Amino acid sequence: xxxxxxxxxxxxxxxxxxSFCCVVVxxxxxxxxxxxxxAKSGGTASLxxxxxxxxxxxxxxxRNSQKFSSPNVVFHSNGTLQLVIVATTDAAEYQCFANNxxxxxxxxxxxxxxxxxxxxxxxxxxxxxxxxxxxSVLPCNTPTSVPKAAVTWFRDGVIxxxxxxxxxxxxxxxxxxxxxxxxxxxxxxCVAENKILNIKKTSDDVFLSLLGMxxxxxxxxLYGLEDxxxxxxxxxxxxxxxxxxxxxxIQWRKDGSSSLPSPRIHSDENDRKLVIxxxxxxxxxxxxxxxxxxxxxxxxxxxxxxxxxxxxxDSITAIGATVYLxxxxxxxxxxxxxxxxxxxxxxxxxxxxxxxxxxxxLTNVHESDNGAYQCRSSNxxxxxxxxxxxxxxxxxxxxxxxxxxxxxxxxxxTSATTLPCSAIGSPPxxxxxxxxxxxxxxxxxxxxxxxxxxxxxxxxxxxxxKYTCIATNQKGSIRQSTILAVYTETAFADDVTTVYGLAGxxxxxxxxVRYDSRLYIRVQWTxxxxxxxxxxxxxxxxxxxxxxxxxxxxxGGDYDCSVSTxxxxxxxxxxxxxxxxQLLLQEPPSPPQNVEVTSKxxxxxxLKWQAPESDGNAKNSLFYFIEYNSSISREFVxxxxxxxxRTARISGLHPYVEYQxxxxxxxxxxxxxxxxxxxxxxxxxxSPTSSPLNLKTLVNPDSPEDSFVVVWGPTPSPGVNGPVxxxxxxxRQENGSKPDxxxxxxxxxxxxxxxxxxxxxxxxYLLRIRVVNSEGVGPWSDEYRALTGELPPFDPPxxxxxxxxxxxxxxxxxxxxxxxxxxxxxxxxxxxxWPNDPAVTQIPADRHELTVSSPQASVAIISNLNPNTKYNLxxxxxxxxxxxxxxxxxxxxxxxASMEFFQPFAMGEWHSEVTVDNxxxx
Numbered sequence: 001x002x003x004x005x006x007x008x009x010x011x012x013x014x015x016x017x018x019s020f021c022c023v024v025v026x027x028x029x030x031x032x033x034x035x036x037x038x039a040k041s042g043g044t045a046s047l048x049x050x051x052x053x054x055x056x057x058x059x060x061x062x063r064n065s066q067k068f069s070s071p072n073v074v075f076h077s078n079g080t081l082q083l084v085i086v087a088t089t090d091a092a093e094y095q096c097f098a099n100n101x102x103x104x105x106x107x108x109x110x111x112x113x114x115x116x117x118x119x120x121x122x123x124x125x126x127x128x129x130x131x132x133x134x135x136s137v138l139p140c141n142t143p144t145s146v147p148k149a150a151v152t153w154f155r156d157g158v159i160x161x162x163x164x165x166x167x168x169x170x171x172x173x174x175x176x177x178x179x180x181x182x183x184x185x186x187x188x189x190c191v192a193e194n195k196i197l198n199i200k201k202t203s204d205d206v207f208l209s210l211l212g213m214x215x216x217x218x219x220x221x222l223y224g225l226e227d228x229x230x231x232x233x234x235x236x237x238x239x240x241x242x243x244x245x246x247x248x249x250i251q252w253r254k255d256g257s258s259s260l261p262s263p264r265i266h267s268d269e270n271d272r273k274l275v276i277x278x279x280x281x282x283x284x285x286x287x288x289x290x291x292x293x294x295x296x297x298x299x300x301x302x303x304x305x306x307x308x309x310x311x312x313x314d315s316i317t318a319i320g321a322t323v324y325l326x327x328x329x330x331x332x333x334x335x336x337x338x339x340x341x342x343x344x345x346x347x348x349x350x351x352x353x354x355x356x357x358x359x360x361x362l363t364n365v366h367e368s369d370n371g372a373y374q375c376r377s378s379n380x381x382x383x384x385x386x387x388x389x390x391x392x393x394x395x396x397x398x399x400x401x402x403x404x405x406x407x408x409x410x411x412x413x414t415s416a417t418t419l420p421c422s423a424i425g426s427p428p429x430x431x432x433x434x435x436x437x438x439x440x441x442x443x444x445x446x447x448x449x450x451x452x453x454x455x456x457x458x459x460x461x462x463x464x465x466k467y468t469c470i471a472t473n474q475k476g477s478i479r480q481s482t483i484l485a486v487y488t489e490t491a492f493a494d495d496v497t498t499v500y501g502l503a504g505x506x507x508x509x510x511x512x513v514r515y516d517s518r519l520y521i522r523v524q525w526t527x528x529x530x531x532x533x534x535x536x537x538x539x540x541x542x543x544x545x546x547x548x549x550x551x552x553x554x555x556g557g558d559y560d561c562s563v564s565t566x567x568x569x570x571x572x573x574x575x576x577x578x579x580x581x582q583l584l585l586q587e588p589p590s591p592p593q594n595v596e597v598t599s600k601x602x603x604x605x606x607l608k609w610q611a612p613e614s615d616g617n618a619k620n621s622l623f624y625f626i627e628y629n630s631s632i633s634r635e636f637v638x639x640x641x642x643x644x645x646r647t648a649r650i651s652g653l654h655p656y657v658e659y660q661x662x663x664x665x666x667x668x669x670x671x672x673x674x675x676x677x678x679x680x681x682x683x684x685x686x687s688p689t690s691s692p693l694n695l696k697t698l699v700n701p702d703s704p705e706d707s708f709v710v711v712w713g714p715t716p717s718p719g720v721n722g723p724v725x726x727x728x729x730x731x732r733q734e735n736g737s738k739p740d741x742x743x744x745x746x747x748x749x750x751x752x753x754x755x756x757x758x759x760x761x762x763x764x765y766l767l768r769i770r771v772v773n774s775e776g777v778g779p780w781s782d783e784y785r786a787l788t789g790e791l792p793p794f795d796p797p798x799x800x801x802x803x804x805x806x807x808x809x810x811x812x813x814x815x816x817x818x819x820x821x822x823x824x825x826x827x828x829x830x831x832x833x834w835p836n837d838p839a840v841t842q843i844p845a846d847r848h849e850l851t852v853s854s855p856q857a858s859v860a861i862i863s864n865l866n867p868n869t870k871y872n873l874x875x876x877x878x879x880x881x882x883x884x885x886x887x888x889x890x891x892x893x894x895x896x897a898s899m900e901f902f903q904p905f906a907m908g909e910w911h912s913e914v915t916v917d918n919x920x921x922x
Contacts, residue, residue, distance in 0.1 A: 026054035028098035049096035103372025106343035117194035118143035135180035135243035140190035149192035180243035224296030236276040240289030303381035306331035311386025318426030327375035340374040396476035397425035405482040412489030421469035434468040488516035509546040511561035519565040584617030588670035595678040604651040618667035631658040654718035655686035688778025690719025697786040705789030707757040722773030724749035790824025793884035802892040807867030824879040826855040836870040867897035
């Protein structure tokens with residue numbers, strides 16, 4: 001670390017200016033650290049290190065912790081170690097040291113390895129047999145290699161395709177070749193290449209043999225994931241090899257998420273490898289590969305090399321002092337810290353560790369502690385250094401600038417006074433005081449402080465006189481003297497600094513003082529640094545007081561009362577006192593500012609605001625009132641909340657209602673105008689407390705009779721209490737269903753109607769509705785009764801018998817349809833009849849019709865018929881919606897006519913009234 005640190009004590013020296021005023025401290029500090037090297041035997045290799053610091057800088061290296069030299073080794077002045085011709089004996093641990101006049105520092109230890117590529121071991125068999133349809137694993141038996149060999153697989157002399165989409169060949173991180181499904185009729189071999197030696201070696205050929213009939217194997221993850229550690233900024237690779245599937249689908253996940261969190265984390269074309277580039281600490285976690293219901297997982301840990309955020313600082317100090325060297329470092333995992341002096345690790349020294357901060361404590365230092373100190377922070381990911389110098393010096397005492405005595409000192413009775421006497425020296429000096437040239441006897445009121453000064457707890461008249469301070473160490477002795485004079489201190493008689501008044505009042509600003517009788521005083525009033533001019537009848541001075549007659553707003557402001565004695569004229573500013581008295585003319589405050597809602601709940605909000613520009617010169621604290629209106633009512637309401645703070649909680653509000661707030665300030669004189677309105681806010685939603693209004697039904701003429709449209713109005717606010725999500729409409733038959741057998745229909749919150757279909761025909765239903773918002777459901781509305789529409793009756797009447805009543809009438813007896821088939825209000829029956837004609841097979845359009853308008857009837861008389869004629873008869877029931885199906889056809893023949901009653905007629909040309917027998921009720 002390079003610095004020009006000068007201890008305060010040296011800056012204060014006079015006699016040692018040349019030696020110590022600008023001591024340059026520059027310990028060696030590495031800027032280039034050596035790194036691991038793999039070298040080729042017979043080639044050249046270099047290990048680099050470089051440092052900065054006070055010149056000249058010298059370097060040396062150790063091999064296996066020992067200094068060494070060799071004709072084959074060149075030590076360059078810039079710190080580089082060069083091996084001219086690398087031999088196998090050069091494989092060792094190396095460490096660099098840098099040295100200057102301050103001391104020595106050591107680098108990290110690194111390895112130099114010799115590049116080598118071994119030979120392939122012989123295979124036990126040239127043939128690998130696997131089940132037909134299964135996978136095969138071909139080991140490479142990669143030879144020993146430094147650095148690790150690059151492996152390539154060949155099939156019949158051609159490089160095996162590992163990367164294209166759908167490739168069935170995969171190479172594991174252990175250089176094995178996996179083929180799924182396995183094939184036969186080809187030879188395989190692997191080639192290992194050492195990039196440094198530029199040498200390739202080839203394994204023996206291996207052949208695949210398939211056994212048995214083809215068998216479908218179940219999918220499995222052959223090579224799952226393994227827990228991995230990588231260094232920050234490097235690349236991590238996970239491999240997931242799935243076999244027994246032609247084109248397996250592989251998915252990757254991290255920490256249970258459905259996607260990978262960063263574009264730096266991606267898979268290869270076949271998804272077999274997951275690559276994390278430029279790894280960050282946040283990339284650590286559990287990674288999974290998933291395929292065909294199978295799962296494999298492993299944890300990634302990203303190691304962060306140590307970082308020294310702030311290292312030890314150079315220290316120039318005196319003998320006997322305590323020095324702290326501090327090193328603030330972090331890393332993953334947490335690094336360990338060790339301390340070195342001149343390149344040698346320290347043991348048995350005092351250290352203080354607090355979190356990431358590690359400190360070396362050197363107590364009672366001497367010149368033997370001089371040197372270069374290093375903090376080394378290391379973990380599995382790397383190493384970091386920081387260095388500083390410690391320089392210990394010895395010199396005679398010299399008074400510091402702040403420790404020099406004035407020739408004369410004034411103190412005031414009962415006050416605490418300190419006579420300064422501070423000196424620097426190495427070792428630190430001791431102190432002795434004289435009073436009136438005699439040794440001073442310390443006591444409860446007189447105490448010599450550790451720094452040398454003399455403290456007088458409560459000054460009395462007897463303490464006046466001559467004082468002498470003497471500072472001594474083994475290098476010499478110095479002294480200085482002063483005369484202490486004691487007076488009674490001038491002080492104000494009261495502590496009134498603020499005076500209030502209303503326009504037109506008589507106002508007095510007081511400036512009464514207590515002072516030493518040996519002194520005379522002078523009082524002066526100023527405003528804005530200008531002397532106050534007196535005006536008869538308006539502004540006068542009475543004694544030491546300033547009097548305003550009929551004060552006006554323009555008289556308000558700060559007035560300074562200055563009291564001085566002759567000590568002031570002699571330069572003793574301690575006995576000049578000043579006080580500012582503020583004259584405040586009161587008026588109502590200005591409006592508060594910047595009203596803001598800081599938090600909101602369902603029925604309450606928190607407000608804050610800024611104080612008014614003017615408080616109207618209030619004697620007491622301002623009070624604030626809060627007013628608000630809402631989307632329900634634009635009339636302002638004053639809250640019961642009254643506060644002297646600039647925050648308030650307003651409760652009793654309605655959920656999900658828009659509000660605006662304003663604040664009124666109040667002082668002793670009156671209230672301000674309201675503030676500007678706050679930004680409109682809406683309270684948080686709550687479960688509804690009201691139900692929708694005006695529930696009713698409408699009949700759509702184009703809809704089926706067993707349906708109706710339910711309509712309603714919006715839920716009122718307050719009451720809806722939130723954004724409407726949906727409505728629940730429930731219905732049940734009033735009769736024939738259990739009270740709790742409701743059927744529910746959910747309706748989108750944007751709609752105010754719903755069609756109910758497939759209900760019973762002409763049934764009385766009970767309906768109710770409630771609103772659902774984002775927070776819950778509201779209460780049910782009152783029940784509403786609604787009747788569905790009519791359909792024509794399902795069943796016709798049943799003709800029981802037909803009898804002839806002579807030649808011109810027939811009597812028809814029938815049974816009405818069951819009541820549950822009426823499908824509405826049964827209005828009556830219709831009898832259709834016509835003379836029989838074998839050629840007419842359908843009910844003719846010119847049929848005759850007899851309407852029976854009584855739903856209770858069971859007999860009908862048909863008159864004005866032709867004698868001796870066979871008639872066809874059918875019946876229907878009818879209601880408001882129409883006719884029922886037609887009944888079964890009946891036939892009957894009228895009687896022959898007697899001559900005396902015979903009256904010729906033409907069929908269909910004459911008619912008579914129809915007689916209807918109401919019959920019994922059914």
